[in-house]
Amino acid sequence: MRITNAIKKQMLDILEKYYANSTTALNYSSPFELLIAVILSAQCTDVRVNIITARLFPEFNTPEKILDLGQTKLEEYIRDCGLFRSKAKNIIAACRILLDDYGSQVPSDYDELIKLPGVGRKTANVVLSELFDIPAIAVDTHVFRVSNRLKLAVGENVLDVEQGLMKTIPRDKWGQAHHWLIWHGRQICKARNPSCDSCPVVELCPSGKKS
Template sequence: MRVTKKIKAEQLRRLSEVYKNDGTMLHFSSPFTLLVAVLLSAQCTDKRVNIITQRIFPRLDTPAKMAELSQEQLEMEIHDCGLYKAKAKNLLGMCHMLMENYHGEVPEDFDELVKLPGVGRKTANVVRSVAFGYPAIAVDTHVFRVSNRLKLSVGKTPNEVEEGLKKAIPMKDWSSAHHWLIWHGRRVCHARRPDCETCFLQNVCPSCTVNVEPWKPGEKTESEK
């Protein structure tokens, strides 16, 4: 299947209809608590992160409060999270930098965000999008996998996929589409066994394993007939 601009637009239309009400799973109450939650989510499920943050945020919801802990103390607070030693080190470094350079506030600027320990493009894009409302596309493992399978954006690195998605998706939809792709990866387009049999993108997906007739522009979907 040759994935044209019209097919990409149809993929996005269907994704938006199904996942239009789904946002981030992470629980947060401020840009700082979102930043902490996203840092904790590396190689850890959002469900597990929410368990940890529900436990620690009543006491450690600002950089000043978290910075009072030692490395060992913070490790104990997040010990049930993967890579907790490295994450504790980055969190403490981040808190101290926020206190020293940003008056305890999380910066909105992308270049300033990526200066913080442990913060890369994905994390910075999530924080800018979810906490501050900037249009951004964060490429995590789900977004990377689904984008390549749909050929919505093809790339060997998250950066390549991000640039392709920015071209394929209208800027006004960048932040929302990030969530659409994540939820589709979680619910349908799984890493090992994608559920092609029930997928609503069957006839617009070049990677679909189900033998279906390709969608033609103007053709109604089953739900629209």
């Protein structure tokens, strides 16, 4: 099945209606909290991250407080998160940079964000889109899988898929579309045993199991 631009637009229109007003599943109450939550979310579910941050943020929710806590004790707080030692190390280093170079504020520039340890392309794009309403598409495992399955953007790596989606999706909807694809991947287009019977775009999907 050849997926034309018209079919891509149809799929996106359906997903937009199906996942209207969707947003991040991560709990946060400040830019710094979101930054830390997204760093923790690498190879960890948002549900698990919310459990971790629920015990961390009430007492340690600024760069200064995290630095006072220290790496060893931070590891104890986030021990049930994947790669907790490297994440703790990165978070401490990022907090030091935020304190010294940015007055403890989260920068709103992509190039500045990726200077922070633990912040890669995906994390920076989430922060830009979620906090500063700057058009960006963050490609996580769900976005990558759904984009390839629907052929909205086909690629063997995250950057290829991100660039493909930027061409396919109108710029003013990049941030919203990121959430449509994430939630579709979580709820329906799962890695194993996707729920094609309940998929709103199954009739257009080149990979789906049509009834």
